[in-house]
Amino acid sequence: MFSAIRRRLTRSSLRARLTFWYLLTLGATLTLFAGGLLLLRARSAFETLDADLQVRAHRLSADLRQDLFSLDVPGSLASDPLAITEPISVRTSAGVTIYRSPAFPELTWSGEGDAFAAARAQRGERTIQDRSGRSFRLTTLDIQRPGADRLILQVAVAESVVTTPLGELTLLLGITIAFVLTVAGWGSSYTVGRALAPVDSIVARVRDIQAHRLGDHLDVRADSQELDRLVATLNAMLDRIETSMSSARRFAADASHELQTPIAAIRGTLDMCLRDRSSAEDWRGTAVDLLDDLDRLSELVRDLRLIALAEAGHLLDEREPVPLAELVQDCCETAAVIADAQQIHVATAALEPLVVNGSSRHLRRVLINLLQNAIRYSSSGASVFVSVGQSDHMATLTVSDSGCGIDPADLPHIFEPFYRADPARARNTGGSGLGLAIADQIVRAHGGHIDVRSTPAHGSTFSVSLPLAGAMNGS
Known part of the structure; x- marks a missing residue:
């Protein structure tokens, strides 16, 4: 029962x-x-x-x-x-x-x-x-x-x-209790109904909000602090949803734009080949161009998939001890090939023998992206410095350059996908606008964060903080 x-x-x-x-x-x-x-x-x-x-x-x-x-x-x-x-x-x-x-x-x-x-x-x-x-x-x-x-x-x-x-008193008490419960039931139902009336208004207002009008906040006035907090929480949630959807729409638009460029190049090349009767040697050069465009397209698709996995929380399935000093030495040797072509010097400062738990492949991607970004925006003859240190049970990996720097208005957005402080310059240097976004997502997946300090015309410093292996194991 x-x-x-x-x-x-x-x-x-x-x-x-x-x-x-x-x-x-x-x-x-x-x-x-x-x-x-x-x-x-x-x-x-x-x-x-x-x-x-x-x-x-x-x-x-x-x-x-x-x-x-x-x-x-x-x-x-x-x-x-x-x-x-x-x-x-x-x-x-x-x-x-x-x-x-x-x-x-x-x-x-x-x-x-x-x-x-x-x-x-x-x-x-x-x-x-x-x-x-x-x-x-x-x-x-x-x-x-x-x-x-x-x-x-x-x-x-x-x-x-x-x-x-006693029987008469029992009957009187029973009648009194029944009467009191009847009056109390009506009164409590009325009072609860009055108290919950704003909830009905909130529900009706939320149902009226359309997906393209998430900025319309709830303006329901409640008579209690609890419902006021509920309205404020719902408005904050709508703001977050609107921000997320705006980011998703912007991401989709930017991704389609970035994908359109190599696809258009491939299509244009193929159309030209079909109209032109070229020699085998010309066809070989055309094939090389097509492969370059396809490589760029494949890299862009891989980057988009990596960001999607990171946002879904599925980027790191397994972790392993990663010695940061060895990782920095290896990445600097790789980046030096690109830097030497532009007469830029890549050097390491203090490299403490610190170990973090994570994916060496993904952490290598972070450091390579930061080094490429520093080299891309540094002038000929400049230097890029990399160091590894420790602060508050965190390993700190720092990449500093003396390049053009970042405008203060652009700093809050540099980790957004496809964001370019200087779009024309970024395209000329081959950037897609995903490098820093990928680095930020990978570092977050490792439980760390990236900070940036920059002064226009004087360079930038990116600091990656990661939990030490001992700190993550609770030692």
């Missing part, structure tokens, strides 16, 4: 669930209060009844002492020589009834046994039942007679004098 109620509540509205739990809590509280009140009232009523029985028994004992002493032989139940209206019974010490008033209950066999047990015990009060099933409260009093056996006086009173008012 409880599981069925739980399933129905799960499918119900928040308003219904809040109202249900409020009424359940209030009903349980009122029921416990009413039960405690009835328990205390019953206890007090029976204590008062027992005390009254004791008082009546002592009063009857004093008033009828002489008459009771004359009852040596059991009298006839048909006559009442004492003419007593009180429900009393007089027994001998042996438990033999010698007098019983007409008002005394006609007891069952078990009830008679209870009365006899009370007479033998000569103390306390107990409950007995008559033949009709009615309950009576019985008290016993010992009466001493000079020169004769003692007598036992028993006085009874119907428990209905207590149970009837």
